[in-house]
């Protein structure tokens with residue numbers, strides 16, 4: 001293990017060389033599958049490092065507690081099953097509506113549906129977007145609106161995936177408000193981001209007030225989170241143009257495994273884009289006010305509005321535990337993506353950040 005760590009440290013300057021300005025991929029332009037080939041692309045070794053293989057018995061964090069990866073998966077499932085019905089209302093209350101601004105900016109920066117570098121000169125080609133940990137649909141719906149309405153490209157389709165059926169079911173109910181053409185371009189898939197080779201279409205989940213249903217195949221009571229034993233499909237290698245994950249990745253039990261899967265499913269030239277809470281510590285006064293708000297107010301609001309203090313306590317602890325902007329950028333590079341410049345963009349002083357990486361063309 002020590003030898004592997006030393007090797008990774010020794011390789012880091014070489015990998016970071018791909019972020020040299022001369023080789024930068026400029027993400028101010030939209031994502032595209034037709035970006036030029038990078039001569040000095042970083043290519044991870046073909047062998048998957050041990051830490052990127054999910055192991056249910058390996059220690060990890062659930063907020064400030066140390067648990068196993070398997071326990072974290074179950075407890076995170078419990079949190080999101082519990083908050084699914086109040087999730088959208090709570091997001092507005094907790095962030096004073098800022099999450100909408102961040103999500104709008106995230107989607108605008110990716111400009112789905114517009115790809116200026118296509119060989120035939122037509123910037124509107126078919127694109128497949130995979131929104132992982134899609135929850136109740138905020139990113140997927142914005143992607144469809146931008147692609148279909150703003151960019152006039154109806155050939156963009158979005159797959160919304162999540163490990164939690166309760167969240168995805170709320171998302172599906174919300175999608176009824178979309179125009180029919182956008183609904184037709186949207187699909188729902190149950191999947192664990194750490195293993196996208198095992199998925200299944202969304203099985204509707206009862207709301208907490210409804211009786212528990214039974215799985216028609218196993219006759220066991222339906223659980224709120226995806227059981228890979230019931231998988232019927234897979235997200236194939238090199239099938240996705242844009243992979244998005246918003247406020248989801250800090251909840252994963254094994255983030256390197258999810259990054260490895262992101263790289264597998266993306267086409268060469270495809271883009272990984274992540275919106276996540278981050279560190280606001282470049283601004284100490286603002287940071288201490290923000291932390292006071294997070295740790296004092298958010299669990300209390302959770303208790304008063306959603307009658308669920310514990311879930312919101314976990315949410316603020318999970319934000320605190322998530323790696324810094326540069327640490328997470330290094331994890332993205334380690335997973336074999338190339339990044340532009342610093343590799344991230346701070347939002348609201350670093351309260352949230354957008355990270356992007358491109359899967360190199362071989």
Ligand SMILES: C[S@@+](CC[C@H](N)C(=O)[O-])C[C@H]1O[C@@H](n2cnc3c(N)ncnc32)[C@H](O)[C@@H]1O
Nearest residue numbers: 080133134135162163164167192193246248251
């Ligand atoms: C805070 S919500 C974000 C939802 C949505 N992306 C948004 O921005 O509003 C986090 C989501 O991550 C999902 N999630 C947690 N662990 C996951 C995993 N291993 N694989 C896929 N989704 C996961 C949860 O079920 C939940 O829906």
